[in-house]
Amino acid sequence: MAKENVRKLRVAAVQMESKNGLIKANLDHAVPFIDEAAGKGAELIVLPEFMPTGYIFTTAIWDAGEPSKGMTVTWLKEHSKRLGVYLGTSFLEADGEDFFNTFVLTTPEGKEAGRVRKQTPAAFEAYFTKGDSGSHVIETDFGKVGVGICYENMLSYMPYLMYSQSVDIILMPHSAPSPMKSIFTPQKAVDAFNQNLKELAVSYAKQLGIPAVMINKSGRW
Numbered sequence: 001m002a003k004e005n006v007r008k009l010r011v012a013a014v015q016m017e018s019k020n021g022l023i024k025a026n027l028d029h030a031v032p033f034i035d036e037a038a039g040k041g042a043e044l045i046v047l048p049e050f051m052p053t054g055y056i057f058t059t060a061i062w063d064a065g066e067p068s069k070g071m072t073v074t075w076l077k078e079h080s081k082r083l084g085v086y087l088g089t090s091f092l093e094a095d096g097e098d099f100f101n102t103f104v105l106t107t108p109e110g111k112e113a114g115r116v117r118k119q120t121p122a123a124f125e126a127y128f129t130k131g132d133s134g135s136h137v138i139e140t141d142f143g144k145v146g147v148g149i150c151y152e153n154m155l156s157y158m159p160y161l162m163y164s165q166s167v168d169i170i171l172m173p174h175s176a177p178s179p180m181k182s183i184f185t186p187q188k189a190v191d192a193f194n195q196n197l198k199e200l201a202v203s204y205a206k207q208l209g210i211p212a213v214m215i216n217k218s219g220r221w
Contacts, residue, residue, distance in 0.1 A: 009142055012037030012045045017219025020054030021064045027052050027075045038083040047089035048217040049150050049175040057124050065094030073104055081110025098130045103147050105138050114138030122151035143168030150174045159207055174216040
């Protein structure tokens with residue numbers, strides 16, 4: 001790439017705790033983090049998978065379902081415009097009788113740049129949310145943004161999809177709990193999982209030759 005075509009973009013990956021089902025409280029909790037990030041010059045701020053929803057896979061999660069243009073999308077638009085940044089997270093989208101894990105990215109003008117639904121829910125997630133094999137690319141003023149939501153980043157189709165679409169940056173929002181040591185899960189397996197998770201974004205960056213931004217939730221599960 002010619003030097004004159006290279007653009008610098010400051011990105012913030014927010015790692016934060018979310019309470020299960022408390023959408024407004026989680027959105028309010030996120031405000032100081034995005035304010036701090038914008039204050040440090042971030043132009044793109046990405047929050048974890050299911051930041052407003054929480055991560056509990058019982059039927060109670062459906063109570064946190066939102067319409068396509070609900071509270072979370074409104075919050076994203078308002079704060080991206082207020083701060084003059086791109087802002088993104090995923091939420092539980094209710095669409096008729098179906099529920100989707102939907103990532104939305106909004107622009108500095110307070111508009112929706114695009115959205116991506118998780119294509120492959122992991123294991124038990126598939127009982128509570130439906131996968132959608134739609135586009136995983138969002139067009140922005142600074143280039144093509146690829147989005148891989150948690151588990152699907154570990155599947156072979158995702159790096160190929162990002163490569164075939166010539167994305168300029170990939171965002172990898174996660175809500176991936178670290179397994180606890182038990183008689184079924186020895187410490188060696190716990191360590192291997194955590195190490196693989198840490199190396200995932202690095203692997204994508206090396207394979208594709210683009211920036212890869214990984215975001216994960218923190219706190220108790």
